[in-house]
Amino acid sequence: MAKEILAGIDIGNSTTEIAIADVSGREPVFLSQHLVPTTGVKGTAENIQGITACLEKAVKKAELAISDLTRIRLNDAVPVIGDLAMDLISETIITESSMIGHNPDTPGGGGIGTGETILINELADQRHDTDYIVVVPETCDYEWVAYMINRCVKNGISVKGAIIQKDDGVLVHNRLQEKIPIVDEVAFIEKVPLHKPAAVEVALSGHVIRMLSNPYGLATVFGLSPEETRQIAPVAKSLVGIRSAVVIRTPQGEIVERKIEAGSITLVGDKDSVTVPINDGAKRIMNAYKNIGNLIDVQGEMGTNVGGMLNGLRQDLAHLTGQASRDIHISDMLAVDSGIPTSISGAMAGEIAMEQGVALASMVKTEKLSVHKVADLLQKQLNVEVEVGGIEAEMAMRGALTTPGTEQPLVILDMGGGSTDAAAIDLKGQITTAHLAGAGDMVTLIIKSELALEDIDLAEKIKKYPLGKVISLFHMQLEDGTISFTETPYAPETFGKVVIREESGLTPLPIRDSLEKVRHVRREAKRKVFVTNALRALEKVSPTQNLRHLSFVVMLGGSALDFEIPQMITEELSSYSIVAGFANTRGTEGPRNAVATGLILSVTEEVANG
């Protein structure tokens, strides 16, 4: 009898996985497996490219050719697609003032000085009865600047502080006869309004400014009325915790006020519908979600931030699925609080402030994905019989059950890039499923936003690998506080920096946040998305809605490979006396290849059952 070789192919949102097995005998003999990133949106013709590339690798590993395959089985992918959006719910609005608030490593001097802003070239011609703050563009040499200020002060002009474009603060300060606070490294010095009242404050190293970060301090410095103090309060807020700052009053209102409404969100369920102001934060939204039964749709208040956000989301999803945007109904939603970096209006050194925001992941059911179309195309291209196998959850369950130490009843938690899917199987073999919005991609988005990174790939790396901090040419501090030593010195670009420790080398982070801060952001993002979703998913598939009635949970998918997500979930679920851990498909594959394996196992069972 000729050998019967079968390929099981699982097209996921982010990866395509293949298992190849010889199914001639009673028990399938697995020959090889492989995975590649999915090409295109799952269930579209673009998938073929990834599938064939993956298939070629897999048959090669098994020392076969594609023509040796008897049959190919594709999974019947779940027709849900997710998307992400993020927007501000609050914003610092600064009116009637400009400000510089930043942390140059080496500002000059210390203390606070107030006066009228004046260009250094014009200083010598000024009146003797006014205090001045000198503004120095980068064309000026530090020795000349110091000479100029010294000469003018000697001639009776009162200089109370300086704003310098270059990194010359200490150099100028060291050469002054009368010491003043100096803020340097002000990138956009040409934006500093001239002939306006201003205050410069520099704190000693290791301290933070106190006067300009206090609304009443600002009121004292500028002699403000209670009404003006209320207006300037956001300036104080955005200067908290930094070492040097400048505030300039521009009472003509040169900086225009902009106000945005955060808006409210309406969750429409089959039992009830609830409207929650987005200002109340993610927690309130998710609590409201619990009380409305099954979600039918989510609507945002028109003309507000959240309205725009949900509209964008709907359009994105309409584009992805080819459905009209009014036919898009959000079937699940996860809201997570997240800081969003926002450039401050009126800021002059390129400062950003972390404003409160909310990240929304949502999921829509689409019309059935055209996996059959993909199957037909694949069959034509490869000249091998291609069939669409059983339901994805069922296949995943079969694959997961090959994990040593598992038995029915069992819950699988498939944590991928785009969604978190759960399925429960009871003693009779009945399967219940749930598809939730929010997974690995949402974690990456939150990390990117909270750390104000420009590069999404960098955020992805932060998510995947542990951190370290290079503390000398030969030493690195690891996340647990231990020190590792190297014999070859670390590269200059990593010196003194927080780095991502990939297997292949170190990637320095272009930000100044501490190792502890970056680690905290990473872990919190994972916790807020995956631990929350694990609990939500288990509640949905548990026959009694009570987590305590579950006993085994097996984690699958790319995010189950993460170095800390499975532990977080194991820890959380252990408080419900649930045994939870990541899968080890066929005892060898870890949390990968479960669906592909299930596709092959289901064939041999079909044969066995006649």
Next chain:
Amino acid sequence: MDKHNAVFVPIITQNASPSILLKEMCAGLEEEGVPYRIIDQKEELLTSLPISILVSGDQFMIFHEKLPEGQSYLNGCAGEERWGGKNAARLVKGLPLSNP
């Protein structure tokens, strides 16, 4: 000289070309608040800091005492003096280096 008083980054000159602006290099160190001293190569080195700068021709090299003899950690040329001084200082302070 008492070794403990000798806290400075030595800038050792060796046939330094006039195109190298030592003043800018010193400014880089001064801005960061790290003491330095320009010395003749023949002088005996007595510093408790691990970093030294060698200026030779129109190039400069920044050394760390724990690196093998003759192996520099950073190199630069005329036009990058301020950057060199600044980063020598930042190596002493253990702060991230800045780009040229």
